[in-house]
Amino acid sequence: MSYFNAMRGFPEAEYADRVARAQAAMANHGLAALLLTTEREFRYFTGFLTRFWESPTRPWFLIVPASGKPVAVVPSIGAPLLERGWLEDIRTWRSPDLNDDGVELLADTLNELSADGRIGLPMGHETHLRMPLADFFRLHSVMGPNRLSDDRGIMRELRMVKSVAEIEKIRAACSVADRAFARVGEIAAPGKQLDEVFRRFQILCLEEGADWVPYLAGGAGPQGYDDVISPATQAPLAAGDVLMLDTGLVRDGYFCDFDRNFAISSASDEMRDAHGKLIEATAAAFDMAKPGALACDLFHGMDSILTGGKGGAEAGRYGHGLGMSLTEWPSLIADDRTELVDGMVLTLEPGIETAPGRMLVHEENIVIGAGGAQYLSAPASAELPILNGAAGGEPA
Amino acid sequence: MSYFNAMRGFPEAEYADRVARAQAAMANHGLAALLLTTEREFRYFTGFLTRFWESPTRPWFLIVPASGKPVAVVPSIGAPLLERGWLEDIRTWRSPDLNDDGVELLADTLNELSADGRIGLPMGHETHLRMPLADFFRLHSVMGPNRLSDDRGIMRELRMVKSVAEIEKIRAACSVADRAFARVGEIAAPGKQLDEVFRRFQILCLEEGADWVPYLAGGAGPQGYDDVISPATQAPLAAGDVLMLDTGLVRDGYFCDFDRNFAISSASDEMRDAHGKLIEATAAAFDMAKPGALACDLFHGMDSILTGGKGGAEAGRYGHGLGMSLTEWPSLIADDRTELVDGMVLTLEPGIETAPGRMLVHEENIVIGAGGAQYLSAPASAELPILNGAAGGEPA
Numbered sequence: 095m096s097y098f099n100a101m102r103g104f105p106e107a108e109y110a111d112r113v114a115r116a117q118a119a120m121a122n123h124g125l126a127a128l129l130l131t132t133e134r135e136f137r138y139f140t141g142f143l144t145r146f147w148e149s150p151t152r153p154w155f156l157i158v159p160a161s162g163k164p165v166a167v168v169p170s171i172g173a174p175l176l177e178r179g180w181l182e183d184i185r186t187w188r189s190p191d192l193n194d195d196g197v198e199l200l201a202d203t204l205n206e207l208s209a210d211g212r213i214g215l216p217m218g219h220e221t222h223l224r225m226p227l228a229d230f231f232r233l234h235s236v237m238g239p240n241r242l243s244d245d246r247g248i249m250r251e252l253r254m255v256k257s258v259a260e261i262e263k264i265r266a267a268c269s270v271a272d273r274a275f276a277r278v279g280e281i282a283a284p285g286k287q288l289d290e291v292f293r294r295f296q297i298l299c300l301e302e303g304a305d306w307v308p309y310l311a312g313g314a315g316p317q318g319y320d321d322v323i324s325p326a327t328q329a330p331l332a333a334g335d336v337l338m339l340d341t342g343l344v345r346d347g348y349f350c351d352f353d354r355n356f357a358i359s360s361a362s363d364e365m366r367d368a369h370g371k372l373i374e375a376t377a378a379a380f381d382m383a384k385p386g387a388l389a390c391d392l393f394h395g396m397d398s399i400l401t402g403g404k405g406g407a408e409a410g411r412y413g414h415g416l417g418m419s420l421t422e423w424p425s426l427i428a429d430d431r432t433e434l435v436d437g438m439v440l441t442l443e444p445g446i447e448t449a450p451g452r453m454l455v456h457e458e459n460i461v462i463g464a465g466g467a468q469y470l471s472a473p474a475s476a477e478l479p480i481l482n483g484a485a486g487g488e489p490a
Numbered sequence: 491m492s493y494f495n496a497m498r499g500f501p502e503a504e505y506a507d508r509v510a511r512a513q514a515a516m517a518n519h520g521l522a523a524l525l526l527t528t529e530r531e532f533r534y535f536t537g538f539l540t541r542f543w544e545s546p547t548r549p550w551f552l553i554v555p556a557s558g559k560p561v562a563v564v565p566s567i568g569a570p571l572l573e574r575g576w577l578e579d580i581r582t583w584r585s586p587d588l589n590d591d592g593v594e595l596l597a598d599t600l601n602e603l604s605a606d607g608r609i610g611l612p613m614g615h616e617t618h619l620r621m622p623l624a625d626f627f628r629l630h631s632v633m634g635p636n637r638l639s640d641d642r643g644i645m646r647e648l649r650m651v652k653s654v655a656e657i658e659k660i661r662a663a664c665s666v667a668d669r670a671f672a673r674v675g676e677i678a679a680p681g682k683q684l685d686e687v688f689r690r691f692q693i694l695c696l697e698e699g700a701d702w703v704p705y706l707a708g709g710a711g712p713q714g715y716d717d718v719i720s721p722a723t724q725a726p727l728a729a730g731d732v733l734m735l736d737t738g739l740v741r742d743g744y745f746c747d748f749d750r751n752f753a754i755s756s757a758s759d760e761m762r763d764a765h766g767k768l769i770e771a772t773a774a775a776f777d778m779a780k781p782g783a784l785a786c787d788l789f790h791g792m793d794s795i796l797t798g799g800k801g802g803a804e805a806g807r808y809g810h811g812l813g814m815s816l817t818e819w820p821s822l823i824a825d826d827r828t829e830l831v832d833g834m835v836l837t838l839e840p841g842i843e844t845a846p847g848r849m850l851v852h853e854e855n856i857v858i859g860a861g862g863a864q865y866l867s868a869p870a871s872a873e874l875p876i877l878n879g880a881a882g883g884e885p886a
Contacts, residue, residue, distance in 0.1 A: 143721055144707070144719045144720060144721055145704075145705050145706060145707060145719075145721065146707065146719035148704050148705040148738060148816045149705075149815075149816050149817040150616050150617075150815055150816075150817065151615075151616050151810065151818075151821070169805075170804045170805045171717070171718075171719060171805040171806060172719065173805075174716050174717040174720075174805075174847070175717055175719060175720045186804075188804055188805075190615065190616075190807065190821050190823065192615065192821075192823075192825050193825070195615060215623065216623075217622055217623040217624040217627075218622055218624055219547075219586065219588065219591060219622055220546050220547050220622070221546075221622050221623070222546070222618065222619065222620050222621060222622060222623070223618065223619060223623050225618060226613055226614055226615055226616070226617050226618060227611065227612075227613035227617070227619050228613040228614055228640060231613075244623075244624060289701075292701075293696050293697075293699075293700075293701070294696075296696050296702065296703075297693050297696050297697065300689050300690075300692050300693050300696075301689075301693065303689075304689075305685075305688075305689070305721075306692065306706070307692075307702065307703075308541075308544050308702075308704070309541050309542075309544040309545075310541060310702070311540070311541060311542065320570050321567070321570040321571055322567075323540045323541075323542035323567060323568065323571060324540060324570075324571045325540060325541065325701075328498075342544060408566045408582075408584055409565075409566045409567040409570075410567055411586065414547065419545075419546055420544045420545050420546075421545040421546065421547045422547075425547070425586050425588075427586065427588075429587070429588050429589070430588060451570070
């Protein structure tokens with residue numbers, strides 16, 4: 095199992111425990127197997143970590159039977175890497191196959207492992223099926239009626255609560271971003287183009303230990319930014335701008351997701367106050383984030399500070415789950431009554447309107463413990479940091 | 491339309507042309523609308539470029555009606571960016587909504603735009619549906635029978651042939667990677683850990699102009715590597731290793747996808763010969779890559795050189811399409827009879843077994859023109875390059 099490097103991956107017991115918990119839930123729900131198709135679902139039970147999922151060409155299938163280890167039905171190209179992991183039953187076909195890209199092999203394997211039982215697939219919120227829809231219909235037709243059903247939320251329930259080892263992975267990713275954010279003074283100053291700042295920030299993340307940087311968003315302007323999802327423009331930073339960088343970097347397969355705001359050269363009182371209010375809202379939610387609290391409680395706690403309780407902004411939520419994906423269940427919104435439990439990892443992400451169509455957003459990452467929350471990111475101070483350009487190392 | 495920066499994005503006419511070609515094909519196939527859910531499909535008709543798709547939480551929908559501009563049905567968080575583009579009809583809901591995450595709004599919009607007509611979704615090879623399956627079933631149930639069908643391969647046909655402007659984007663991405671590969675001597679030498687080489691190579695890509703680096707794979711060993719999808723290990727490079735780096739970096743929304751092999755300090759005759767054979771196979775396919783040739787012709791042309799015509803390796807293909815995604819249709823395999831036409835962008839990716847379970851792989855990017863192919867990557871010479879570590883700049 096050479097892909098379980100020192101300090102990398104998890105011991106086999108971690109995967110065995112995940113499978114055991116899945117199988118207990120499957121028994122409760124009368125499911126004979128789970129059928130999984132996405133990178134996150136596949137890796138959750140196997141540790142199979144490769145950026146090859148970036149290629150949409152080939153489907154990958156994992157079956158969790160009612161007992162025993164998961165069984166993989168995968169393109170041959172994946173076998174050498176997968177064989178280094180803990181699975182024993184790896185069935186392959188030569189993909190891409192334009193006539194049958196694994197569907198018959200998958201159906202045979204499902205029938206063998208589940209007899210006439212019901213097979214659960216994740217179908218709910220924040221999930222998708224990573225195989226061609228025509229192949230799914232073909233599978234459905236081969237398997238017969240009432241065999242494929244939803245997974246009763248089992249994958250959501252499992253992934254939403256992190257193990258101690260998973261929490262350490264997320265903490266390590268957060269530490270990388272902490273160190274990169276501490277160096278933003280090297281790359282941001284009046285006159286620097288925002289797209290160049292984005293490029294250099296990704297370099298900082300890599301230098302500080304990111305394996306890769308799947309997500310970076312941000313914005314800049316004298317009264318904040320107009321959204322938090324746009325790519326960087328070529329506009330230069332100006333004195334008085336507030337610059338925000340929001341990164342989802344990955345280390346050993348786990349994300350951090352938090353942002354930092356920086357005033358370029360100087361900050362207006364208005365921006366300082368807005369930033370202070372965001373930190374106040376974050377701290378309030380942090381204090382509420384204990385086992386037994388509901389996701390919506392944290393939303394309302396922040397919203398009372400941010401809007402006086404008007405119900406939040408049209409565009410956003412005030413945080414979400416975090417782990418193998420940049421965003422996961424639950425959502426910090428008024429309607430999400432998910433109860434927080436020990437081991438959940440969340441982002442707290444309050445936003446505030448600073449002018450019509452302009453905003454500031456702040457974000458931290460926390461973990462719920464038995465006695466309350468802990469920060470995984472090093473929490474920002476209420477004071478909006480001011481970059482004076484003194485630290486600036488010019489890119490080569 | 492401020493996100494159409496100078497040298498970035500496309501003029502509106504590019505999108506209008508894509509829509510016109512889609513609508514002509516829809517008319518031929520009797521489709522009243524297309525329903526699209528993935529980042530690539532959405533961006534193809536809108537130019538909507540954001541890394542926010544990394545978040546799996548929210549679904550995004552685009553409808554191409556029989557005439558007129560596409561209509562977006564999207565989470566409110568996307569509206570500010572989308573409104574800067576060329577669409578006029580943007581309908582939003584506050585997502586995530588745990589009761590109805592856009593399905594009713596989508597169904598109403600589809601009914602309004604397509605009357606009782608048939609709606610095509612990409613369902614074939616290399617596609618997937620990016621929305622919860624339960625929501626798809628709900629949509630199906632609301633719309634009634636026989637409304638949702640496959641798109642008759644329209645999206646495949648459109649995206650497989652690139653416009654002149656798209657080809658220039660891919661060429662620009664290739665140039666960035668060319669410059670990064672030219673600097674590998676700065677980061678790779680005996681004793682360097684492979685994971686650190688991966689990290690530093692991503693930095694080189696960013697320094698040379700990548701917007702981000704979604705894909706990097708590779709390997710190293712004295713007789714090549716055991717697969718081409720594994721993440722980097724912490725094993726140090728040794729004199730005599732062949733190091734391979736394969737990058738899919740993105741510039742302005744388009745990928746390159748090619749690799750380079752490097753001998754560390756010295757190269758055996760066996761590795762030199764293998765590399766020379768890969769270049770020979772690449773050149774043979776390049777010469778065959780003209781309008782009217784079939785994808786499988788290129789496969790057989792390479793395979794006769796690589797294996798004497800045994801039909802290729804179990805794991806791989808010898809190349810594939812390239813564009814907005816790292817890998818696209820067609821596949822250079824024995825069964826793919828796709829006819830090459832002017833404007834297709836392909837990778838040529840021959841691989842050769844060097845020992846049981848060990849291989850060398852080479853890859854170039856080309857575009858098919860009326861008179862033959864052109865290289866988009868600067869083609870490697872037959873001589874396996876040897877890194878002597880002289881150029882080495884130590885990372886900070």
